[in-house]
Amino acid sequence: MNRLGLTLLFLAVFALLVALMWWGYRNRRKRQADLPAFPAVPEGLLEQVRGGKTEPLLPPSTGVYASTVTDRSWQDRVAVGDVGFRADATAHLLPGGLLFDRTGATPVWIPAESVRAARTEAGIAGKVMGGGGLLVVRWAVGGHEFDTGFRADDKDDYDTWVPAIGALNPEVANGE
Structure with a gap:
């Protein structure tokens, strides 16, 4: 495999890993959608x-x-x-x-x-x-x-x- 092929393979694997991390975080947000609102800092x-x-x-x-x-x-x-x-x-x-x-x-x-x-x-x-x-x-x-x-x-x-x-x-x- 030449350099261009290895570079493209690396970029494809990297993009796949980023997509999987995004997907996992998105699913975690969905699972936690029922969490209550956190307390706001009192005024002033x-x-x-x-x-x-x-x-x-x-x-x-x-x-x-x-x-x-x-x-x-x-x-x-x-x-x-x-x-x-x-x-x-x-x-x-x-x-x-x-x-x-x-x-x-x-x-x-x-x-x-x-x-x-x-x-x-x-x-x-x-x-x-x-x-x-x-x-x-x-x-x-x-x-x-x-x-x-x-x-x-x-x-x-x-x-x-x-x-x-x-x-x-x-x-x-x-x-x-």
Whole structure:
């Protein structure tokens, strides 16, 4: 086979793989069409946080928002909207909830009453670190549970963030 034939074969295989990935993602969106709308950031909160006009429970933590997945599997990335995509982010723990202010993407707001648990994990769809490299928050909305992963620049933050996030929802923290 000559160079032209090999190049065309490579391009055909590449195009087939891209088409299969697109098809799989499209089918995932169809399967997740029944997911509820995610909570919107309360009016004016994002501007207050960015302007330093709020009283956070902890200092902000910078890092990478890894993704949000369904509770079915740590690999079942949410394909509805852009919450399943990685982005640089700053996590803000506020009395009313947890805000991921993502660069180049919509912010993710997890209201305090939606929080179910916080823990460290080795990975989540879009980011595998090993050990306890990711902060993962389990939360619920509309009868569905989700896990949202965040890799902080300073892993020592996890020692204070995990219990503080868990304490956001007293009903869950008390085992009710």
